[in-house]
Amino acid sequence: MPMPADDIIAxxxxxxxxxxxxxxxLAGDNDHWKAVITAESFRGRLRVAQHQMVYAALGDKMGGELHALALETRVPG
Structure with missing residues:
Protein backbone atom coordinates (compact mmCIF):
# COMPACT_ATOMS: atom_id res chain seq x y z
CA MET A 1 0.00 0.00 0.00
CA PRO A 2 1.50 3.37 -1.00
CA MET A 3 2.25 5.93 1.69
CA PRO A 4 0.96 9.47 1.02
CA ALA A 5 3.37 12.40 1.25
CA ASP A 6 1.40 13.95 4.13
CA ASP A 7 1.94 10.82 6.24
CA ILE A 8 5.68 10.81 5.51
CA ILE A 9 5.93 14.51 6.35
CA ALA A 10 4.03 14.02 9.62
CA LEU A 26 9.24 10.27 -8.59
CA ALA A 27 7.00 7.81 -10.43
CA GLY A 28 3.53 9.36 -10.07
CA ASP A 29 2.40 6.37 -8.01
CA ASN A 30 2.52 7.68 -4.40
CA ASP A 31 5.06 4.94 -3.77
CA HIS A 32 8.46 6.25 -4.95
CA TRP A 33 9.43 9.46 -3.18
CA LYS A 34 12.23 11.94 -2.94
CA ALA A 35 12.39 14.03 0.21
CA VAL A 36 14.51 17.17 0.53
CA ILE A 37 14.75 17.88 4.24
CA THR A 38 16.26 21.06 5.64
CA ALA A 39 16.80 21.29 9.40
CA GLU A 40 19.02 23.28 11.74
CA SER A 41 19.31 20.13 13.86
CA PHE A 42 21.38 18.60 11.03
CA ARG A 43 24.09 21.24 11.49
CA GLY A 44 27.47 19.74 12.46
CA ARG A 45 26.37 16.17 11.72
CA LEU A 46 27.74 13.97 8.96
CA ARG A 47 25.31 13.24 6.13
CA VAL A 48 25.01 9.62 7.26
CA ALA A 49 23.97 10.81 10.73
CA GLN A 50 21.42 13.18 9.16
CA HIS A 51 19.92 10.30 7.19
CA GLN A 52 19.87 8.13 10.32
CA MET A 53 17.82 10.84 12.04
CA VAL A 54 15.29 10.69 9.21
CA TYR A 55 15.16 6.88 9.25
CA ALA A 56 14.67 6.93 13.03
CA ALA A 57 11.75 9.34 12.59
CA LEU A 58 10.18 7.02 10.00
CA GLY A 59 10.58 4.01 12.27
CA ASP A 60 9.22 0.71 11.02
CA LYS A 61 7.45 2.38 8.08
CA MET A 62 10.79 2.47 6.22
CA GLY A 63 11.13 -0.80 4.36
CA GLY A 64 7.46 -1.60 4.95
CA GLU A 65 4.78 0.79 3.74
CA LEU A 66 7.52 3.11 2.60
CA HIS A 67 10.05 1.22 0.53
CA ALA A 68 11.36 3.78 -1.97
CA LEU A 69 12.61 7.05 -0.51
CA ALA A 70 15.49 9.07 -1.92
CA LEU A 71 16.83 11.47 0.70
CA GLU A 72 18.58 14.79 0.39
CA THR A 73 19.38 16.52 3.67
CA ARG A 74 20.50 20.12 4.12
CA VAL A 75 21.15 22.70 6.79
CA PRO A 76 19.56 26.14 6.41
CA GLY A 77 21.87 28.52 4.65
Missing amino acids: LIKAGIPDAEIEMTD
Whole structure:
Protein backbone atom coordinates (compact mmCIF):
# COMPACT_ATOMS: atom_id res chain seq x y z
CA MET A 1 0.00 0.00 0.00
CA PRO A 2 1.50 3.37 -1.00
CA MET A 3 2.25 5.93 1.69
CA PRO A 4 0.96 9.47 1.02
CA ALA A 5 3.37 12.40 1.25
CA ASP A 6 1.40 13.95 4.13
CA ASP A 7 1.94 10.82 6.24
CA ILE A 8 5.68 10.81 5.51
CA ILE A 9 5.93 14.51 6.35
CA ALA A 10 4.03 14.02 9.62
CA LEU A 11 6.38 11.23 10.72
CA ILE A 12 9.50 13.21 9.87
CA LYS A 13 8.18 16.37 11.59
CA ALA A 14 7.32 14.34 14.70
CA GLY A 15 10.93 13.15 14.93
CA ILE A 16 12.62 16.31 13.62
CA PRO A 17 10.34 19.22 14.58
CA ASP A 18 12.46 21.90 12.89
CA ALA A 19 12.43 20.09 9.53
CA GLU A 20 11.23 21.78 6.36
CA ILE A 21 10.30 19.04 3.90
CA GLU A 22 9.77 19.06 0.14
CA MET A 23 8.34 15.84 -1.29
CA THR A 24 8.50 14.76 -4.94
CA ASP A 25 6.59 11.75 -6.29
CA LEU A 26 9.24 10.27 -8.59
CA ALA A 27 7.00 7.81 -10.43
CA GLY A 28 3.53 9.36 -10.07
CA ASP A 29 2.40 6.37 -8.01
CA ASN A 30 2.52 7.68 -4.40
CA ASP A 31 5.06 4.94 -3.77
CA HIS A 32 8.46 6.25 -4.95
CA TRP A 33 9.43 9.46 -3.18
CA LYS A 34 12.23 11.94 -2.94
CA ALA A 35 12.39 14.03 0.21
CA VAL A 36 14.51 17.17 0.53
CA ILE A 37 14.75 17.88 4.24
CA THR A 38 16.26 21.06 5.64
CA ALA A 39 16.80 21.29 9.40
CA GLU A 40 19.02 23.28 11.74
CA SER A 41 19.31 20.13 13.86
CA PHE A 42 21.38 18.60 11.03
CA ARG A 43 24.09 21.24 11.49
CA GLY A 44 27.47 19.74 12.46
CA ARG A 45 26.37 16.17 11.72
CA LEU A 46 27.74 13.97 8.96
CA ARG A 47 25.31 13.24 6.13
CA VAL A 48 25.01 9.62 7.26
CA ALA A 49 23.97 10.81 10.73
CA GLN A 50 21.42 13.18 9.16
CA HIS A 51 19.92 10.30 7.19
CA GLN A 52 19.87 8.13 10.32
CA MET A 53 17.82 10.84 12.04
CA VAL A 54 15.29 10.69 9.21
CA TYR A 55 15.16 6.88 9.25
CA ALA A 56 14.67 6.93 13.03
CA ALA A 57 11.75 9.34 12.59
CA LEU A 58 10.18 7.02 10.00
CA GLY A 59 10.58 4.01 12.27
CA ASP A 60 9.22 0.71 11.02
CA LYS A 61 7.45 2.38 8.08
CA MET A 62 10.79 2.47 6.22
CA GLY A 63 11.13 -0.80 4.36
CA GLY A 64 7.46 -1.60 4.95
CA GLU A 65 4.78 0.79 3.74
CA LEU A 66 7.52 3.11 2.60
CA HIS A 67 10.05 1.22 0.53
CA ALA A 68 11.36 3.78 -1.97
CA LEU A 69 12.61 7.05 -0.51
CA ALA A 70 15.49 9.07 -1.92
CA LEU A 71 16.83 11.47 0.70
CA GLU A 72 18.58 14.79 0.39
CA THR A 73 19.38 16.52 3.67
CA ARG A 74 20.50 20.12 4.12
CA VAL A 75 21.15 22.70 6.79
CA PRO A 76 19.56 26.14 6.41
CA GLY A 77 21.87 28.52 4.65
